[in-house]
Amino acid sequence: MKRSFPLLFLAATLLSCSSEQEVQDTAETDATAVVVTPTLTKAWETDTVMTTAESTLYDKEANIIYVSNIQGDHSTKDGKGFIATMSPDGSVRNLTWVTGLNAPKGLAKMGDKLYVTDIDELVEINIADSTIANRYPVQGATFLNDAATDGEKVYFSDSGTGKVHVLENGQVNTVAEGMEGINGIAFNEEGELFILDGKGLRQYGLQDQSSRFVNETVTGGDGLVIIDDSTYIASRWQGEIYLIRNGKEELLLDTKEQESNTADIDYIEDEKLVLVPTFLKNRVVAYKLDY
Helix, strand or coil: CCCHHHHHHHHHHHHHHHHHHHHHHHHHHHHHHHCCCCEEEEEEECCCCCCCEEEEEEECCCCEEEEEECCCCCCCCCCCEEEEEECCCCCEEEEEEEEEECCEEEEEEECCEEEEEEECEEEEEECCCCEEEEEEECCCCCCEEEEEECCCCEEEEECCCCEEEEEECCEEEEEECCCCCCCCEEECCCCCEEEEECCEEEEECCCCCCEEEEECCCCCCCCEEEEECCEEEEEECCCEEEEEECCEEEEEEECCCCCCCCCECEEEHHHCEEEEECECCCCEEEEEEEC
16 A cells, blocks of 8 residues: 555646646637737739729629729719629629619629619619619619628618618618618628618617617728628728627728728638729729638
């Protein structure tokens, strides 16, 4: 018995040291994970072939990027606006895929149709033959902006009136009002609506008109991408892009000094590419996101 006690003591000591080392290693690993800083690294950019590029939308099914181009004043009905198509590698497929628009902005795809906001109407485009199928006038609209879909209906914002409208069965109705500075809208996989307006990023309940703020720092946002239940990418038109995680914002990009705008962005998840229409710089720029 006396001879075995030192061995037992030695074993217990070694086990204790091993456990303490494991705890220390785990703590160091956790600490390393916490301090990872998100970054955007430029992957490619187009030449200045776009004209007032306002919005990008990635169509995963067709592996195509749609780009709305205002080509003129953002609120003038001049017929100069157009939609371009691109490949995810940055090459332009068809610069004038659809023409005859005025000041096209937000884009949304549902089924075999592409929808684009155009000042005071929502335009429906047949993707198969790139023809305009319908135009839906919106009474009282002054500055229709972003568009999104929950898979069944098309929703779109009016920055001029502070409203959110919906297109359902060929009819346009208003589903939200009183949102000053509203622009970017997006739906998560559960069909919940998120909104960027003058007060920040909020989740909005369409059934009960409830509102819950996710972040109140990134105000006056433009483009909105939902990555998961707690992670979002939001742009400000002047030249800022933020990553919002668990309610906290982190500045990813600031191009204000270069006067390069960051308008209605989109995201290619498989490649982790953020697609940025630069508006007055007449380019689309893609950045690789690391976070």
